[in-house]
Amino acid sequence: MEELVQRIKEDGRVLGEGVLKVDSFVTHQVDPNLMEAIGYRFAEVFAESGITKIVTIEASGIAPALFAAKKLNVPMIFARKAKSLTMDEELLTSSVYSFTKQVTSQISISRKFLSSEDKVLIIDDFLANGQAAKGLVELCQQAGAQVDGIGIVIEKSFQDGRELLEEMGMRVVSLARIASLQNGEVEFLEGDA
Amino acid sequence: MEELVQRIKEDGRVLGEGVLKVDSFVTHQVDPNLMEAIGYRFAEVFAESGITKIVTIEASGIAPALFAAKKLNVPMIFARKAKSLTMDEELLTSSVYSFTKQVTSQISISRKFLSSEDKVLIIDDFLANGQAAKGLVELCQQAGAQVDGIGIVIEKSFQDGRELLEEMGMRVVSLARIASLQNGEVEFLEGDA
Numbered sequence A, B: 001m002e003e004l005v006q007r008i009k010e011d012g013r014v015l016g017e018g019v020l021k022v023d024s025f026v027t028h029q030v031d032p033n034l035m036e037a038i039g040y041r042f043a044e045v046f047a048e049s050g051i052t053k054i055v056t057i058e059a060s061g062i063a064p065a066l067f068a069a070k071k072l073n074v075p076m077i078f079a080r081k082a083k084s085l086t087m088d089e090e091l092l093t094s095s096v097y098s099f100t101k102q103v104t105s106q107i108s109i110s111r112k113f114l115s116s117e118d119k120v121l122i123i124d125d126f127l128a129n130g131q132a133a134k135g136l137v138e139l140c141q142q143a144g145a146q147v148d149g150i151g152i153v154i155e156k157s158f159q160d161g162r163e164l165l166e167e168m169g170m171r172v173v174s175l176a177r178i179a180s181l182q183n184g185e186v187e188f189l190e191g192d193a
Helices: A002-011 A034-046 A062-072 A131-142 A161-167 B002-011 B032-045 B062-072 B129-142 B161-167
Strands: A011-015 A019-023 A055-059 A074-081 A091-098 A103-111 A117-126 A146-155 A174-178 A185-188 B014-015 B017-023 B053-057 B078-080 B092-097 B102-112 B119-127 B147-158 B172-180 B187-189
Touching: A002 A034, A002 A146, A002 A174, A011 B161, A034 A062, A034 A117, A034 A146, A034 A174, A034 B062, A055 A062, A055 A091, A055 A131, A062 A074, A062 A117, A062 B032, A062 B062, A074 A103, A074 A131, A091 A131, A103 A117, A103 A131, A117 A161, A131 A161, A146 A161, A146 B053, A146 B129, A161 A174, B002 B032, B002 B172, B014 B092, B032 B062, B032 B119, B032 B172, B053 B129, B053 B187, B062 B078, B062 B119, B078 B102, B078 B129, B092 B129, B102 B129, B119 B129, B119 B161, B129 B147, B129 B161, B147 B161, B161 B172
Parallel strands: A055 A074, A055 A117, A117 A146, A146 A174, B053 B078, B053 B119, B119 B147, B147 B172
Antiparallel strands: A011 A019, A091 A103, A174 A185, B014 B017, B092 B102, B172 B187
8 A cells, every 4th residue: 555655654663673663643643544544445455345343452453443444334343452340241352462562461352242143354553473463363263253354554574473364364465564674774565455 | 412322322231330331332342433423523513623633542532533533634642551662752641540440550642742732632432530531631731732622422420520620621522421320221411512
């Protein structure tokens, strides 16, 4: 997605250790126009898939997932990283290790929101080692829902997340694919859409 | 906001202890069409205020804040509840006690995203005792930004959050105002917009 790649070139910042910081338009401050364009692109790619639910994880996945859900006219569910006192029902849960935060956390979705009738599009902001997306796939599978694809805003193609998800039989659609962050420079691969 | 009040009547669920559960359309599963209508209503109310930034807090505030930001064509910033490894810059921070989760947490926004040039509209999903909104106001004030108003999706008017914020000189605009949750019934006051 050219508009996204250009924005990463202009406003992304490479920190040490393979970190790409996009906190001025994705992960902290959010550009709603870009998020709409991203969400609509995912909706376009999966327009014929009969998607019934968009699933993401709090917090940075919510913006692109919401616009995709708006365009496909389906509900969006965001998995929770911590259990709330008002989440009293039966939960789908999975463990996710975050290399960024260096903790393993439980993620969960109330079982009542996913069923074997559902065809799910998973959306997340980043794909690195694939642990978050894998956790989301597992939540959907626990409910018997079919995962039709995984839409990723920014893929770090030099990490093994995409391979992990494809080995699980998943279709991965990444709008920006990053080949390398070496020497403080962002090198891109051709994106999927 | 009649559409929101109707939806609360249909799909909201009163738990014990003054808890209104709206997890099927606001706080866990999200209805993007309703969120758009809500965001656009806030945008309409504050259309003439010269708002430059929308500020909310992860995670349930993001959806209504994003659509308001889209309509007003300004960035949306969501305050973080936990510090990320990639948030390396100087932070605005404030303490918030959550009665729902029974913990005090630090919330933060990178200082670079707010300045004395900004006119801020704060948006959140719930207003109960006002601790989260107060924390967001404090973050904006630390940056010297002007807070023009606080847009709330659902206000528990039987708690003292609105009073607290109004005593701080804030304009509070709540789309649904709940007078009481006694006996498992939702009683409404007239909403602000």
